Amino acid sequence: xxxxxxxxxxxxxxxxxxxxxxxxVRYGLVVWTGGNVSGRVxxxxxxxxxxxxxxxxxxxxxxxxxxxxxxxxxxxxxGSERAPSSDxxxxxxxxxxxxxxGGVVHTHSSYAVAWAARGEPIPCVITAxxxxxxxxxxxxxxxxxxxxxxxxxxxxxLTGHRSRAVLxxxxxxxxxxxxxxxxxxxxxxxxDVARTVHHARQAGELIPIPQEAIDRLYDRYQQVYGQRxxxxx
Numbered sequence: 001x002x003x004x005x006x007x008x009x010x011x012x013x014x015x016x017x018x019x020x021x022x023x024x025v026r027y028g029l030v031v032w033t034g035g036n037v038s039g040r041v042x043x044x045x046x047x048x049x050x051x052x053x054x055x056x057x058x059x060x061x062x063x064x065x066x067x068x069x070x071x072x073x074x075x076x077x078x079g080s081e082r083a084p085s086s087d088x089x090x091x092x093x094x095x096x097x098x099x100x101x102g103g104v105v106h107t108h109s110s111y112a113v114a115w116a117a118r119g120e121p122i123p124c125v126i127t128a129x130x131x132x133x134x135x136x137x138x139x140x141x142x143x144x145x146x147x148x149x150x151x152x153x154x155x156x157x158l159t160g161h162r163s164r165a166v167l168x169x170x171x172x173x174x175x176x177x178x179x180x181x182x183x184x185x186x187x188x189x190x191x192d193v194a195r196t197v198h199h200a201r202q203a204g205e206l207i208p209i210p211q212e213a214i215d216r217l218y219d220r221y222q223q224v225y226g227q228r229x230x231x232x233x
Contacts, residue, residue: 001043001044005043006041006043006044009041009042009043009044010041010044010046010048010066011061013039013040013041013042013047013048013180014048014061014062014064014066014078015061016039016179016180016181017037017038017039017048017049017050017064017180018050018059018060018061018063018064020037020039020180020181020184021035021036021037021050021056021059022056022059023184023188024037024056024105024107024184024187025056027187027188027191028109028191029107029108029109029187029188029191030056030107030108030109031108033052033053033054033055033056034107034108035105035106035107035108036049036050036085036087036091036105036106037049037050037103037104037105037180037183037184038050038085038088038091038103038104038105038180039102039103039179039180040095040101040102040103040179041066042102045068045069046066046067046068046069046074047066047067047069047091047092047095048064048065048066048067049064049065049067049084049085049087049088049091050064050065050084050085051063051064051065051079051082051083051084051085052082052083052084052085052086053083054082062078062079063078063079063082064078064079065077065079065080065082065084065085065088066078066079066080067084067088067092068092069092069095069096070092070096071084071088071089071091071092071093071148086145086146087106087145087150089146089147089148089150089151090104090106090145090148090149090150090151090154090174091104091151092148092151093148093150093151093152093154093155094151094154094155094176097151097155098155098158098159098176100178101176101177101178102177102178102179102180102182102183103176103177103178103179103180103181103182103183103184104174104175104176104177104180104183105174105175105176105177105180105183105184105186105187106172106173106174106175107172107173107187107191108172109172109173109187109190109191109194110191110195111191111194111195111198112165112167112172112173112190112191112194113171113172113173114194114198115137115139115167115194115198116139116167116168116169116170116171116172116173117170119139119169119170120139121136121137121138121139121167122136122137122167122190122193122194122197123136123197123206123208124136124208124209124214125197125200125206125207125208125209126193126196126197126200126209127209127217128189128192128193129193129197130209130213130214130217130218130221131217131218131220131221131225132164132186132189132193132221133162133163133164133165133186133189133190133193133218134162134163134214134215134218134222135161135162135163135214135218136163137163137165137166137167137173137190137193137194138157138158138161138163138166138167139157139166139167139168139169140153140154140156140157140166140167140168140169140174141153141156141157141168141169142168142169142170142171143168143171145171150168150171150174153166153168154166154168154174154176158176162218164176164177164182164183164186165186165187165189165190173187173190173191173194175187175190
């Protein structure tokens with residue numbers, strides 16, 4: 001990739017990541033300036049993430065922050081005068097250790113956070129959950145924000161797991177995807193199933209889905225459903 005191609009790739013990811021933050025607001029997954037979306041720059045050891053503490057209304061491609069895979073802001077790049085998201089080290093750790101991941105999202109969505117506050121996995125009791133996550137949504141360890149501890153917990157929990165979401169204990173959901181849009185979709189879906197399963201449990205005993213059926217549902221959704229030109233339906 002030459003310099004012009006790299007810059008074009010960076011610009012594309014900046015635009016996508018800036019726009020995707022509006023989806024977090026639209027689906028009610030964040031409050032104030034909490035939460036973040038990041039996207040890996042294809043073909044480079046770089047990713048783009050939002051600045052820390054900036055209103056969602058003020059996010060635009062030019063103030064997205066370009067970082068290397070150590071989480072260090074690239075000097076002289078647009079937005080580099082701002083501090084990146086406080087979750088940057090966690091995102092960087094995921095990108096370093098999960099090469100297939102192209103997007104990471106963190107939200108404070110209410111129902112998913114409620115499950116995380118109990119340290120309780122969300123059981124796979126609805127078909128939409130089997131489709132999207134291939135089983136229960138697991139809980140990751142308690143970790144303090146600021147270094148890569150959260151990233152380590154995400155990687156340790158999701159490595160070898162079909163779920164693209166993890167509930168970090170006492171904190172909230174993190175999701176991964178093949179790109180930033182895919183990770184945002186997972187964030188929307190994890191809140192949807194967290195809410196549905198919560199309400200179902202309040203009304204009575206949950207009915208488990210047999211593992212064989214979960215496997216069949218997951219395989220059909222991942223391999224057959226939707227238009228094959230899409231990375232994720």
